[in-house]
Amino acid sequence: RRGGTRALEGVRIGILADEFVNATLGEFDPAVLPLYEHAIDTLRKAGAVLIDAVIPTTEDWFELADEAEAVVSSTEFKVRLNEYLAELEHVPSAVYDMAGLIYFEAVSHAELEGGNSTNEGRVELGHQESALRTRMWAPGQVGVRFNETYKRALRTTRMLSSGIDAALRKHKVQALVAPTDTFFLSLAAVGRHPAVSVPMGFMAGNTTSKEGVFPPWPYPHAPAGLCFVSEHWSEEKLLAYAYAFEHATGHVRRTRQPFDAAIPKTQLRDVM
Known part of the structure; x- marks a missing residue:
């Protein structure tokens, strides 16, 4: 198995859409979609084999x-x-x-x-x-x-999150990906599935902010991430995929600095 920046070469990655890229469900915002499409193209260029994947779910x-x-x-x-x-x-x-x-x-x-x-x-x-x-x-x-x-709620979450394992088996993929800012991450969390989120870009400068939402989301130039999820105890390979993807993006997170108020001015050494 290849590692380092070539860890994605030949790896089957399941691409999620449908419910997880749907503006009417959860907190997904359409402004993320162009970034997700670009991230998919980045995975392809990094050598991953992309498979359209679906997580089995019920109507409600x-x-x-x-x-x-x-x-x-x-x-x-x-x-x-x-x-x-x-x-x-x-x-x-x-x-x-x-x-x-x-x-x-x-x-x-x-x-x-x-x-x-x-x-x-x-x-x-x-x-x-x-x-x-x-x-x-x-x-x-x-x-x-x-x-x-x-x-009862715990049984429900485990039943629903079992769809992740079912999708991995059905599509014969090593990992599933979707935008981080979707319910996909929550679904992985309640099922104790490991997940890694990697920056995939920033929203456009003309993105409309939603009022009355805390924390504010979305907003102009807001960062968005790509989430990798796989079966239990697969952290090692997920970190390898995330590392390779981050390198393939050219370290996109470094292309924009956070706004000044978000940068810490006090370091630990200043108060010790």
């Missing part, structure tokens, strides 16, 4: 997956966070559970959160608090244990 799979993922992720986040905080021997902040974390962030130490006192900073803090409160009322938890709602 998206609604099922969206709901199940929300239950599983919010419940696991709350339960595991509470377990972690309870195990700490010394807690200077006196935060011992998720309720305490919400109080710390939103009430007792709100000035430490949100980054600044501007309207944007307050909006950011509001979204952070809202996200925590959503997870506070995790539907898949009773007491300190997982309940049947969680177990």
Whole structure:
């Protein structure tokens, strides 16, 4: 097997479209499509054998997956966070559970959160608090244990994500790819499938920003990624494919610098 920048030569890659490149489902934006088409062409030029692939789904799979993922992720986040905080021997902040974390962030130490006192900073803090409160009322938890709602949602996510393995076998491909900003990445996550996202370009300068969305998406010159997914325990080959693809793009991520406010001005050495 070839490695390095030639790792994609002769590798069968499944190209996903349909539900995963659909502006009416999930958060996919049509502005990503030209970048995806260019990424597919880059894979071809890098020597990959491209196969049109389809992940087997049910008619209402998206609604099922969206709901199940929300239950599983919010419940696991709350339960595991509470377990972690309870195990700490010394807690200077006196935060011992998720309720305490919400109080710390939103009430007792709100000035430490949100980054600044501007309207944007307050909006950011509001979204952070809202996200925590959503997870506070995790539907898949009773007491300190997982309940049947969680177990049912977990079975649903695993059933839906099994379509990834089915597609890999049916099309005899080593990996599946789709834009990162689709439900494909979430589907891989709930099924514990390894995934690697690599920059594939930037949206056009005339891309229209959506109002009332946090974090903002899309926006002019927003970065977009290509997501590689494969079977369990396939991280090694996925990293090889991602490395080869990144080199084939000419390191596209270096062609545009982030806006100045996003560049850290304080380094670890400045506060140690």
